[in-house]
Amino acid sequence: MGISERKERDKLEMRKNIIDAAMHMFTHEGYENASIRKIADKIEYSPATIYLYYKDKDELLYDVQAECFKKLVTIFKKDASAAEPFTRLGQIFDTYVKFGLNNPEMYDLMFIMKSPMNNLDDKEIWKNGNEAFEHVVTCVQECIDHQLIKFDNVWLGAFSVWGMAHGLISLDIRCRIKVMHMDESQILDAIHASIATYLNHIKK
Amino acid sequence: MGISERKERDKLEMRKNIIDAAMHMFTHEGYENASIRKIADKIEYSPATIYLYYKDKDELLYDVQAECFKKLVTIFKKDASAAEPFTRLGQIFDTYVKFGLNNPEMYDLMFIMKSPMNNLDDKEIWKNGNEAFEHVVTCVQECIDHQLIKFDNVWLGAFSVWGMAHGLISLDIRCRIKVMHMDESQILDAIHASIATYLNHIKK
DNA sequence: TGGATTTGCTAAACACTGTTTAGTAAATTT
DNA sequence: AAATTTACTAAACAGTGTTTAGCAAATCCA
Numbered sequence: 001m002g003i004s005e006r007k008e009r010d011k012l013e014m015r016k017n018i019i020d021a022a023m024h025m026f027t028h029e030g031y032e033n034a035s036i037r038k039i040a041d042k043i044e045y046s047p048a049t050i051y052l053y054y055k056d057k058d059e060l061l062y063d064v065q066a067e068c069f070k071k072l073v074t075i076f077k078k079d080a081s082a083a084e085p086f087t088r089l090g091q092i093f094d095t096y097v098k099f100g101l102n103n104p105e106m107y108d109l110m111f112i113m114k115s116p117m118n119n120l121d122d123k124e125i126w127k128n129g130n131e132a133f134e135h136v137v138t139c140v141q142e143c144i145d146h147q148l149i150k151f152d153n154v155w156l157g158a159f160s161v162w163g164m165a166h167g168l169i170s171l172d173i174r175c176r177i178k179v180m181h182m183d184e185s186q187i188l189d190a191i192h193a194s195i196a197t198y199l200n201h202i203k204k
Numbered sequence: 205m206g207i208s209e210r211k212e213r214d215k216l217e218m219r220k221n222i223i224d225a226a227m228h229m230f231t232h233e234g235y236e237n238a239s240i241r242k243i244a245d246k247i248e249y250s251p252a253t254i255y256l257y258y259k260d261k262d263e264l265l266y267d268v269q270a271e272c273f274k275k276l277v278t279i280f281k282k283d284a285s286a287a288e289p290f291t292r293l294g295q296i297f298d299t300y301v302k303f304g305l306n307n308p309e310m311y312d313l314m315f316i317m318k319s320p321m322n323n324l325d326d327k328e329i330w331k332n333g334n335e336a337f338e339h340v341v342t343c344v345q346e347c348i349d350h351q352l353i354k355f356d357n358v359w360l361g362a363f364s365v366w367g368m369a370h371g372l373i374s375l376d377i378r379c380r381i382k383v384m385h386m387d388e389s390q391i392l393d394a395i396h397a398s399i400a401t402y403l404n405h406i407k408k
Numbered sequence: 409t410g411g412a413t414t415t416g417c418t419a420a421a422c423a424c425t426g427t428t429t430a431g432t433a434a435a436t437t438t
Numbered sequence: 439a440a441a442t443t444t445a446c447t448a449a450a451c452a453g454t455g456t457t458t459a460g461c462a463a464a465t466c467c468a
Contacts, residue, residue, distance in 0.1 A: 035454065036456085049418075051455095057455065057456090112378060117378065120382065124382070125382055126379075129382070130383050155384055159372075162375070164364075171370055174315070174318060176333060179329070194367060240425085240426060251426085252448085253447075256446075
């Protein structure tokens with residue numbers, strides 16, 4: 001009997017429906033305005049229905065986050081594909097920064113907001129972020145193998161690179177760069193200059 | 205007549221009262237549980253009273269943030285006071301990281317949360333953060349003057365240093381380091397190792 | 409086919425949140 | 439002593455995430 005299979009499909013379709021609505025709400029109206037009620041409105045169901053498919057808002061946001069990471073990984077594959085490892089490291093940096101600045105709401109959900117991480121067990125690995133991070137790890141590993149950067153520990157290298165990029169982006173997104181007398185384009189220049197300088201500093 | 209002066213004092217005292225209660229609530233129960241109602245409860249006034257002294261929650265949090273920065277600057281003066289600039293740069297780094305990891309709620313309010321920055325005009329400078337940042341700037345300037353680091357632009361140097369430190373701390377505070385198979389003490393080691401490595405890389 | 413049961417969904421409520429309004433009692437001024 | 443200003447609050451408004459009770463429609467079993 002294919003009924004239970006169809007129901008399984010329906011269930012997944014409904015979840016997809018909810019995720020899409022949430023994602024749209026999120027990127028077009030901002031997180032503040034993406035309430036369960038409004039998401040429910042968008043898909044023309046009652047708010048309570050969402051709780052039949054998701055235990056709470058955090059669980060839903062975790063799935064939306066997964067969607068965001070799919071986009072980032074796709075962009076990584078497209079725009080950071082140079083064969084030469086150090087060149088690719090630079091591309092990864094640029095792609096990451098561009099993604100963050102062009103999609104602040106997504107970046108927020110992926111790397112800044114508390115919410116979708118609340119449900120994650122302390123020991124559990126963060127599946128959503130893992131694939132994207134592996135891109136960095138692989139690249140850093142190749143750089144080390146070819147003696148292109150001043151790191152010998154992969155994790156340390158990948159973590160440092162990520163840390164620098166995230167620091168710059170998140171300070172900007174959360175409006176903390178106002179300690180300097182800079183307008184928007186100057187800030188952008190500063191971010192890119194910082195990254196270029198950093199790459200220079202770790203280059204062997 | 206000293207009456208209006210006393211009233212001015214009373215007004216300031218009340219604001220101090222509110223700030224202290226908010227700060228306590230914030231650091232002891234976390235931001236999520238620091239509602240206007242609970243802060244009002246703590247100082248034994250009605251919630252509406254707080255709105256006689258602050259236009260909204262953001263404005264209050266901005267003052268609490270100021271208090272947090274006072275603490276950071278005090279610690280900077282105490283624990284990052286080496287005369288030798290590059291040594292001091294390392295101390296600033298360590299102090300900053302230690303402060304962030306020991307006071308995640310304060311760090312959140314100072315550098316991650318959207319809230320207290322909402323009221324700030326786009327062109328307005330961020331007074332709260334400025335003094336602390338000037339510590340970094342001064343130190344980086346001295347490092348450049350003595351040709352101790354591979355930077356020639358002060359702002360770029362200070363911004364990069366800050367970006368790296370902030371990136372590592374905020375990824376940790378917001379539970380994003382779960383991409384690596386690490387327990388808490390390993391993460392701490394990774395953060396310190398990243399900073400030590402970074403300092404090594406920018407050292408001339 | 410027809411009655412029992414399960415499924416999918418929702419209206420309404422609960423317990424919160426930040427914020428505003430209308431009104432009151434006390435302090436101050438005239 | 440009367441008028442006015444000040445300091446404060448109870449109650450409401452509009453919103454939030456979430457739960458509960460109940461209702462039709464689809465499905466299952468006789």
